[in-house]
Structure formats: structure tokens, C-alpha cells
Amino acid sequence: MKEDGAPCHRSRDVTERLTQLFGDRVISLDQEVEWPPRSPDMTPLDFFLWGWLKANVYTTPPDTLDDIKEKITHEIDVLRQDRATVRRAVLDMLKRARSCIEREGGHVDH
Structure with a gap:
């Protein structure tokens, strides 16, 4: 867990970096494109x-x-x-x- 309470792969630092690198192509929970349930x-x-x-x-x-x-x-x-x-x-x-x-x-x- 990071200080923001998220697991490391969903921490603010990681999601911000992914957004910098990939823009609106990031598929993840709580992102513009949500990861599908299945x-x-x-x-x-x-x-x-x-x-x-x-x-x-x-x-x-x-x-x-x-x-x-x-x-x-x-x-x-x-x-x-x-x-x-x-x-x-x-x-x-x-x-x-x-x-x-x-x-x-x-x-x-x-």
C-alpha cells in the first residue's frame, strides 16, 4: 500500500505516470476507460x-x-x-x- 491507501499498481504516482505516457489509452479502474468486469x-x-x-x-x-x-x-x-x-x-x-x-x-x- 502506498500513502494514498491504494495498492502500488493503482497509486496516484503510477496512474499519473501511465496517463503521461499513454494519455487516454490507459484502461484501469477509476480511469477514463474503466477495466471491464470480465x-x-x-x-x-x-x-x-x-x-x-x-x-x-x-x-x-x-x-x-x-x-x-x-x-x-x-x-x-x-x-x-x-x-x-x-x-x-x-x-x-x-x-x-x-x-x-x-x-x-x-x-x-x-
Whole structure:
């Protein structure tokens, strides 16, 4: 937190500097262009990996930090071998991107 109470990436100094550099092209909370509630930045990590990891890592809650690291590493190794699942995630992301384009950046229910 900065002295103005905002997290560092939203502090007055940072937002003023971004405005100096990028003018009205800054997309952020409390700026001329507000960051949308469902960001159009769509990646397989956002729509697949984090949920998949959580579902698989927490089937049995980890006991320690080392335990969670081990479980995450194991699940990533499993996923590396499952090319079909990764391919489906990427194809789903492409479908979402097409929907976003068709709606000209409007809300997409998925």
C-alpha cells in the first residue's frame, strides 16, 4: 500500500505516470476507460489451467507448503503428457475469442 491507501499498481504516482505516457489509452479502474468486469484478456491460463489445477491439487487438501508445491508439480507433469486436454483448452480459448470478436467486445456468456 502506498500513502494514498491504494495498492502500488493503482497509486496516484503510477496512474499519473501511465496517463503521461499513454494519455487516454490507459484502461484501469477509476480511469477514463474503466477495466471491464470480465476482461477481454482471454488466455488458456485464465479459462483452464487455474481451475484444472485447483480441482486436481485439492482433491485432498495439502498439509504443507512443500506438499502443495509437490502436488502442483505433479499435476503439471500429468498435464504435459495429456496433449488432448491442452489442445481442447486452446480450442476453447479460440472459441471464446471468436465470440468476443462477433460481439465487438461486448459481454460473452461462457
